[in-house]
Amino acid sequence: MKQKNPTGTVLYTIEQAIKEYRKVCQKNIEKVVSDITVDQCLVLIILNENEKISQIEIAKLIFKDNASITRIIELMVKKDYLIREANEIDKRKSKLVITEKGRETIVLLTPVFNLNRKTALDGLSFDEIELLDKLLHKIISNCKK
Amino acid sequence: MKQKNPTGTVLYTIEQAIKEYRKVCQKNIEKVVSDITVDQCLVLIILNENEKISQIEIAKLIFKDNASITRIIELMVKKDYLIREANEIDKRKSKLVITEKGRETIVLLTPVFNLNRKTALDGLSFDEIELLDKLLHKIISNCKK
């Protein structure tokens, strides 16, 4: 038993969990802001906490490819969440500035993000969450070897 | 502490874990078969275990959208892993038949899949795996509510 899916292991429960979580997140976000994705929100929050962060560092923080970040930011610029300005110190980079619309969005979405976490982790004790984190990190390091 | 990323919770450790796992899987697969993806392998294995399964059921098993399954199968047909035949009983569906190349691939990849799981879960006890599964299912059901 436990072989409910062809993968035969807990590993695809991980996949299912993150997919369900993303769905709830997107749904809750859409109630408040209509034209933004979960990933775009994350980028917004990261930039809000650290103005000077590079795209590579953003990518690392949310486990994405550099190319993905380029395109996510591109769309955010189109939708007027961000503006690209010249970075005089290092011309390879650009300064990513949050627009007024971006700032308003952060204010609107902060409580949504808290709600999302609470919803997903409802009924789990602190110890359980810690343990979950520990086990997942063990898997991550196994995979990285 | 634990606020290593902007998401601030274990939830993105879940995302990171599945991404790292998929990377290892893809790498190990490529050592043996060069033109197939992890998802395409899963479809192959599922069809091998149940010839008559519908696309919708495949989608549910691996937590994917129906549209994604259509396209994954399309590519598998192009690459000669599958053939679509007419389903006389229900003409909305088609019969998905594994080709000779597909069968050979399954033989080649079965040990790889076992290796992938072993690699990822190395050092975790049975009880820990069970617990991990339980906690993840709790999160899944929280999100589905």
Place this chain on the structure above:
DNA sequence: TATAATTATTTGATATATCAAATAAAATAT
């Protein structure tokens, strides 16, 4: 300092994710 190596980002190509709408066949209701 000119050259080589490294770093940050972008671009191209291909695969998958997601939602909504379109098709078409099957099942149900009247």
Place this chain on the structure above:
DNA sequence: ATATTTTATTTGATATATCAAATAATTATA
């Protein structure tokens, strides 16, 4: 038996994932 509803799949549009190659700027080395 026809109309209506449901089901299975497809298609279109847009977003993201991933890898490799291309750019362009910075840093290190001879």
